[in-house]
Amino acid sequence: MQTSVDRRGDVVTVHIAGSVDGLTAEGLQQVFTGELAAQHHNLVADFGGVEYTSSAGLRVLLATLKQARSRGGDLRLAGLNPDVLKVLELSGFTTILSVFDTVDGAVKSFGGRG
Amino acid sequence: MTISPGTTTSLRVPARVLVVGDAAGDRDTLCRHVQKEGHFAYAAGPGGEALERLRAERFDLVLLDVQMPGMDGPGFLEALRHDAELAQVPVIVVSADMDVIAQCLESGAHDWLPGGFGPAMLRARLGAALDRRRVRDARSLRREMDVARNIQRDFLPESLPVAMGVQLEAALHPARQVSGDFYDAFVLAPSGTIVLVVGDVCDKGVGAALFMALFRSLIRASADPVGGGAIQMIGGRRTLVRQSLEAATPADLLTRVAGFTNDYIARLHGRTNMFATVFLAALTPNTGQFDYVNAGHEPALVIAPDGAIRELRPTGPALGLLPDQGFGAGEGRLERGHCLFAFTDGLVEARNPAGEAFGGARLQAALRANDTSAPTLVRSVIETLHAFTGPAEPHDDVTLLAATRTIG
Numbered sequence: 001m002q003t004s005v006d007r008r009g010d011v012v013t014v015h016i017a018g019s020v021d022g023l024t025a026e027g028l029q030q031v032f033t034g035e036l037a038a039q040h041h042n043l044v045a046d047f048g049g050v051e052y053t054s055s056a057g058l059r060v061l062l063a064t065l066k067q068a069r070s071r072g073g074d075l076r077l078a079g080l081n082p083d084v085l086k087v088l089e090l091s092g093f094t095t096i097l098s099v100f101d102t103v104d105g106a107v108k109s110f111g112g113r114g
Numbered sequence: 115m116t117i118s119p120g121t122t123t124s125l126r127v128p129a130r131v132l133v134v135g136d137a138a139g140d141r142d143t144l145c146r147h148v149q150k151e152g153h154f155a156y157a158a159g160p161g162g163e164a165l166e167r168l169r170a171e172r173f174d175l176v177l178l179d180v181q182m183p184g185m186d187g188p189g190f191l192e193a194l195r196h197d198a199e200l201a202q203v204p205v206i207v208v209s210a211d212m213d214v215i216a217q218c219l220e221s222g223a224h225d226w227l228p229g230g231f232g233p234a235m236l237r238a239r240l241g242a243a244l245d246r247r248r249v250r251d252a253r254s255l256r257r258e259m260d261v262a263r264n265i266q267r268d269f270l271p272e273s274l275p276v277a278m279g280v281q282l283e284a285a286l287h288p289a290r291q292v293s294g295d296f297y298d299a300f301v302l303a304p305s306g307t308i309v310l311v312v313g314d315v316c317d318k319g320v321g322a323a324l325f326m327a328l329f330r331s332l333i334r335a336s337a338d339p340v341g342g343g344a345i346q347m348i349g350g351r352r353t354l355v356r357q358s359l360e361a362a363t364p365a366d367l368l369t370r371v372a373g374f375t376n377d378y379i380a381r382l383h384g385r386t387n388m389f390a391t392v393f394l395a396a397l398t399p400n401t402g403q404f405d406y407v408n409a410g411h412e413p414a415l416v417i418a419p420d421g422a423i424r425e426l427r428p429t430g431p432a433l434g435l436l437p438d439q440g441f442g443a444g445e446g447r448l449e450r451g452h453c454l455f456a457f458t459d460g461l462v463e464a465r466n467p468a469g470e471a472f473g474g475a476r477l478q479a480a481l482r483a484n485d486t487s488a489p490t491l492v493r494s495v496i497e498t499l500h501a502f503t504g505p506a507e508p509h510d511d512v513t514l515l516a517a518t519r520t521i522g
Contacts, residue, residue: 025317090412
């Protein structure tokens, strides 16, 4: 798994590529924790390059979502491939977090401050 | 003392070595020798200073320099042995005096180096001591994990209930020594309703195993307060509570169990961000009628003898995500020969050596290949799975639970 980060206004997008599983989930958590520590609370996770996520990856999303919201921000998802979207739908994650087709849509959803 | 073959390989992993002595110059020289062998070396004065450092940080080895006459090697070693934690750290004594060395070995030192040792000798002694420690650590960890695995077995039913008209079978194959998967099956008195549970705690290993025990207990205690003993808490109102529970429909019971378990985990353990996907069903053996709650879990399947398959899809999110989630219930009926088959995603996500997933299509083919008796279905799915994955290490726990109606 690889990640890169870019920032538009007060929205930070974490682009993720590869598999998010038990081995790589901690690395992804560190990226999000770092952004939250830097007072970036409006987060977009770009899943465009993610072919698989295990429940360990979902746990990272849950932790980040709760932390971002407790600080007045949010975590929103974009670019999910059909298999990954299916995992999120089955487990009920799509009912607790917002999913967008594109990164652009997710960034703009934060109120056009991007 | 022989040089073990593992010595050179073990040196590839750098160790943290504390060099203890009362002459700063000698300590620094020893530190440099240790660093040249690829390890991290730290220096400390004798007595309290070294003991404090050892208590504060983790060291793999102590190199005790007793070359100076003022240094009380045996005294330091005695102090180490009286501390349960520190007694585990191997000590190599450095001295030119054979009497001092002998005293130190008697006081618990593991090995020794003569004054004026060369790099080959240092490498051999460090390597052997570190190897021994690693073997001991690994053994003790394995023992602990065996204990955990045995205790965890107690959180699965010892045997499946035997009920007229319904045949049950289950299998759980952990990917590691302990599992985040669980299943349960129990009969509610006096209605005879069979409650079936298959759950999968997020992630794997020890953390998931601890939460497996919690999820299973919350579900069992809230679904069966009479059998589970929770009703004793309410004291004198036992009869009334029993009546009110018996009046609840199975669907009500299951949605309450899901809501209670969800809120308990989300509120009391929210910081750990653990959750579980769980399939719950309440089956009435006489009629074959069943209700279910699917909390974010893989759809359970109802397989008819003619090969028709119905999916029981989620009726709510996984348990423990956020408090106050709504859970719906679904229902169905098992005719004679119909099987209710619940499983965890470790089954469909299992991969063969080429990296392909077992997948839903292969599962459905395996379920249609034989008759729908519960033992046959579980056995044939497991056999098909193992034939598919071959000798590959399982990457997730696999759990199956089958209930087939034999009358009606």
